Amino acid sequence: MITTRNKWVPYLFLLPGVLLFLAVGVYSVGFSILLSFYNWSGIDFSTARFEGLANFKQFLLGDDPIVTQNFYNSLLHNVLIGAAQVVIVIPIAIVLAFVLQNTKMASLYRTVYFLPMIASGVAIFYVWKGLFEPTGAFNSLFHAIGLDFLTVPGGMLGSSSTSLIGIIITSIWGGLPGTLILYYAGLTSIDPTLYEAANVDGASKLTMITKITWPLLKPITLIAVIQMVNGAFQAFENVFIMTGGGPSGSSEVIGTLVYRTAFLNNDYGLASAIGWISFLITGAIAMFSIRSFKVDI
Amino acid sequence: MKRKATLMVTMLSVLCLFVSACSGGQKQEGGSSAEGSKHLTMWTWKVAYTPGIEAAAKLYEEKTGVKVDVETFTPDDTYRQKFQAAANSKNLPDVVNWWATAGDSIEGSVLELSGEVGDDVLSKYYGTAMDPIKVTQSQVDSWQKDKNATTVQKSLKAGQFYGLPLDIGGFFTFYGNKQLIEKAGLTAEAPKTWEEFVTMMETIKSKTGTPGLVFGAKTSDLWENWAGSALAIMYGGPQSYIDLLERKAKMSDPEHLPVVQAVQTLADKDLLMPGILSTDIDGADQAFAAGKAAFDLGGSFTMSTLLAMGMKPEDIVTFPVPPIDGSKITSWTTDPFTLTMLSVNKDSKNKDAALDFIKYMTTDPDAAVAFANAAYTVPALNLGDRAKDLDPNLKAIVDSFATEPGPYSEAQPAINAYRGKNKEWEVYAQSIQSMIEKKMTAEQAAKKFDDTMKSLQASGN
Numbered sequence: 001m002i003t004t005r006n007k008w009v010p011y012l013f014l015l016p017g018v019l020l021f022l023a024v025g026v027y028s029v030g031f032s033i034l035l036s037f038y039n040w041s042g043i044d045f046s047t048a049r050f051e052g053l054a055n056f057k058q059f060l061l062g063d064d065p066i067v068t069q070n071f072y073n074s075l076l077h078n079v080l081i082g083a084a085q086v087v088i089v090i091p092i093a094i095v096l097a098f099v100l101q102n103t104k105m106a107s108l109y110r111t112v113y114f115l116p117m118i119a120s121g122v123a124i125f126y127v128w129k130g131l132f133e134p135t136g137a138f139n140s141l142f143h144a145i146g147l148d149f150l151t152v153p154g155g156m157l158g159s160s161s162t163s164l165i166g167i168i169i170t171s172i173w174g175g176l177p178g179t180l181i182l183y184y185a186g187l188t189s190i191d192p193t194l195y196e197a198a199n200v201d202g203a204s205k206l207t208m209i210t211k212i213t214w215p216l217l218k219p220i221t222l223i224a225v226i227q228m229v230n231g232a233f234q235a236f237e238n239v240f241i242m243t244g245g246g247p248s249g250s251s252e253v254i255g256t257l258v259y260r261t262a263f264l265n266n267d268y269g270l271a272s273a274i275g276w277i278s279f280l281i282t283g284a285i286a287m288f289s290i291r292s293f294k295v296d297i
Numbered sequence: 298m299k300r301k302a303t304l305m306v307t308m309l310s311v312l313c314l315f316v317s318a319c320s321g322g323q324k325q326e327g328g329s330s331a332e333g334s335k336h337l338t339m340w341t342w343k344v345a346y347t348p349g350i351e352a353a354a355k356l357y358e359e360k361t362g363v364k365v366d367v368e369t370f371t372p373d374d375t376y377r378q379k380f381q382a383a384a385n386s387k388n389l390p391d392v393v394n395w396w397a398t399a400g401d402s403i404e405g406s407v408l409e410l411s412g413e414v415g416d417d418v419l420s421k422y423y424g425t426a427m428d429p430i431k432v433t434q435s436q437v438d439s440w441q442k443d444k445n446a447t448t449v450q451k452s453l454k455a456g457q458f459y460g461l462p463l464d465i466g467g468f469f470t471f472y473g474n475k476q477l478i479e480k481a482g483l484t485a486e487a488p489k490t491w492e493e494f495v496t497m498m499e500t501i502k503s504k505t506g507t508p509g510l511v512f513g514a515k516t517s518d519l520w521e522n523w524a525g526s527a528l529a530i531m532y533g534g535p536q537s538y539i540d541l542l543e544r545k546a547k548m549s550d551p552e553h554l555p556v557v558q559a560v561q562t563l564a565d566k567d568l569l570m571p572g573i574l575s576t577d578i579d580g581a582d583q584a585f586a587a588g589k590a591a592f593d594l595g596g597s598f599t600m601s602t603l604l605a606m607g608m609k610p611e612d613i614v615t616f617p618v619p620p621i622d623g624s625k626i627t628s629w630t631t632d633p634f635t636l637t638m639l640s641v642n643k644d645s646k647n648k649d650a651a652l653d654f655i656k657y658m659t660t661d662p663d664a665a666v667a668f669a670n671a672a673y674t675v676p677a678l679n680l681g682d683r684a685k686d687l688d689p690n691l692k693a694i695v696d697s698f699a700t701e702p703g704p705y706s707e708a709q710p711a712i713n714a715y716r717g718k719n720k721e722w723e724v725y726a727q728s729i730q731s732m733i734e735k736k737m738t739a740e741q742a743a744k745k746f747d748d749t750m751k752s753l754q755a756s757g758n
Contacts, residue, residue, distance in 0.1 A: 039447060039448070040447070041402035041447040041448075041449055041450075042402065043384045043385060043402055043403065043405055043406055043449075044384065044385065044406065047405055047447065047449050047452075048448070049447075049448045062756070063756065063758075064445075064720070064753075064756065064758050065749075065752050065753060065756055066723060066724065066749070066753070066758075067720075129575070132575075133575070134572040153571055154571050154572050154573070154575075154734070155571070155572040155575055157575040158571075158572045158574040158576075159574070160574075160730070160731065160736065163575075242575075243515075243575065244515055244577075246515060246517060246574065246575075246727075246730060247515075247517075247574040247575075247727075247730040247731075247733075247734065248727040248728070248730040248731050248734075249727055263374050263378060266401070266447070267445070
């Protein structure tokens with residue numbers, strides 16, 4: 001029982017968590033914001049030089065044409081990855097969720113579908129890299145089934161025309177399980193009496209899907225879209241391992257650009273500024289998605 | 298009252314635990330031990346160097362009683378981040394192995410040595426060994442003018458240096474598969490010109506079906522760093538390349554365009570290994586060792602990798618980048634330059650011992666030989682007669698090095714000052730990848746370089 005004498009005890013127990021959050025969460029985020037206004041090489045903050053908005057002007061307003069070009073190029077690639085994920089993953093995830101819900105071998109399929117979630121990204125992306133090589137599985141398969149026009153002689157990742165496609169394929173593969181879980185949970189939570197009532201009223205299967213299933217899955221779809229867009233803007237691991245952003249910058253994303261700027265060019269201020277703008281863009285897209293779907297979450 | 302006191306003690310304990318968990322602690326991660334001068338700590342990122350450093354450190358311990366503990370953190374990026382984190386928390390080890398460079402922003406954390414190390418030490422190294430380490434006037438001028446230069450770079454003065462050279466090497470080396478060359482009916486000898494080299498690769502491809510060349514083209518600037526600059530320096534002379542770096546010339550000028558065309562020739566004639574643009578440096582060496590390409594582009598350090606991959610020295614023919622027909626310099630002597638250096642943590646409690654150790658490691662012939670043979674790299678120390686104690690393959694590499702500063706040394710200060718800073722080179726590196734894909738001609742790549750240079754100059758970059 002909480003009395004006036006010990007009412008502050010619960011706060012005492014919260015204190016370690018709050019302090020941890022302040023030290024790790026707020027401090028690092030705050031420092032990163034601060035950093036975006038400085039020129040700093042990464043060692044000894046006393047050597048940092050305040051630059052105001054110069055870092056932002058460098059890549060947003062074209063003060064440095066190359067950095068600007070790299071930023072917008074990377075941003076476009078992130079948008080393409082996100083758009084492709086949303087357009088391709090959502091229909092596939094819905095279909096697979098239906099299959100999972102209605103098949104007797106659900107546990108087997110679940111294991112197969114959820115494999116990307118539990119497998120080590122680094123190891124898996126090296127495997128993908130091998131599949132995309134000139135003599136890898138994709139080219140061999142296309143050649144074997146007579147679809148030679150689909151083969152890429154230099155390998156899918158070795159051509160600036162197809163490297164981003166390779167990245168998108170792996171992003172779709174990686175993004176599917178999470179979305180599938182959401183839809184599977186969404187489908188199983190729909191009250192079956194709704195379908196029974198619709199059936200009694202003579203509704204067709206299509207009507208049931210469009211009038212019952214889809215509206216009830218709308219909040220799930222919104223979460224899936226936000227999750228995928230967020231994931232697309234955080235893309236790094238697959239790009240870094242498979243292409244390094246190349247060839248000729250054809251698969252560069254914000255993540256690899258930030259990495260290169262901070263850790264290879266030692267420009268932590270510019271890297272932080274790019275990171276924050278990327279965060280704001282992701283937030284804006286999430287807000288836009290919420291408004292578009294007109295749902296409360 | 299008693300209950301309040303208990304709660305207060307609990308709260309304080311939680312706070313103490315939290316603070317202690319967050320603190321770096323008193324014991325430095327890589328720092329000195331309580332034994333003080335009897336114990337030094339050192340970091341490197343070169344896995345292959347660790348046995349060499351340990352071999353030299355053992356000799357040092359026998360001589361002085363000071364033990365050196367070596368820790369290795371790899372790969373490169375991880376090591377850089379480890380160094381930065383440790384430097385910020387004042388947890389650096391006594392000695393640090395670092396890339397031989399100046400202005401890499403470690404200068405705030407390591408000891409400036411120009412007042413500590415005199416010519417008696419510096420004269421023992423190869424003539425050009427200090428070049429990339431010592432800050433030059435041209436670098437100082439460049440950083441002062443550069444609005445994006447860091448505060449550390451702007452604070453540096455000409456003549457300062459923050460490390461002593463550990464090992465030297467050279468890029469600009471082609472490795473050839475002797476068996477494949479001979480299978481194509483050719484003699485496994487170094488080609489005299491670039492054109493002869495291209496013909497060799499064409500013959501090998503037509504006779505054996507094996508692609509001519511592989512290199513780590515996934516790293517966009519590798520071609521320029523390891524071959525292109527040598528072709529350019531030979532074709533127009535070092536000053537011509539310096540002019541291009543200093544933006545006093547254009548890539549489309551007749552003195553530079555043939556160098557760009559050399560890459561286009563490789564692509565047009567399909568001489569490059571398929572998938573080369575997704576091949577990194579290690580992947581290229583592996584492909585060459587597996588017989589997937591007749592030639593591999595590398596440096597003096599590549600031989601050890603190839604031998605580790607199972608190749609035998611007698612299976613390999615090596616030669617420097619051959620000159621393009623009509624070049625002003627008709628043969629390339631591999632001008633060695635310093636690869637890595639040793640620096641002393643400026644906050645080390647064992648500064649004197651650490652400085653003594655890096656002097657010993659870089660100038661004592663026994664230490665240098667022990668290091669070189671175990672690390673399979675050429676020491677920066679001019680070994681003179683003691684070179685005979687090197688592993689025979691290393692000795693062969695040493696013999697191939699120029700003994701006097703050559704054309705690359707002449708261009709190197711400008712390369713160090715401008716090629717990383719001037720972003721037209723970043724664009725050019727990507728254009729080379731486009732040429733390899735046959736999506737760009739040499740003329741287009743040169744024009745793009747020139748246009749970028751102009752636009753960067755106009756925007757004050």
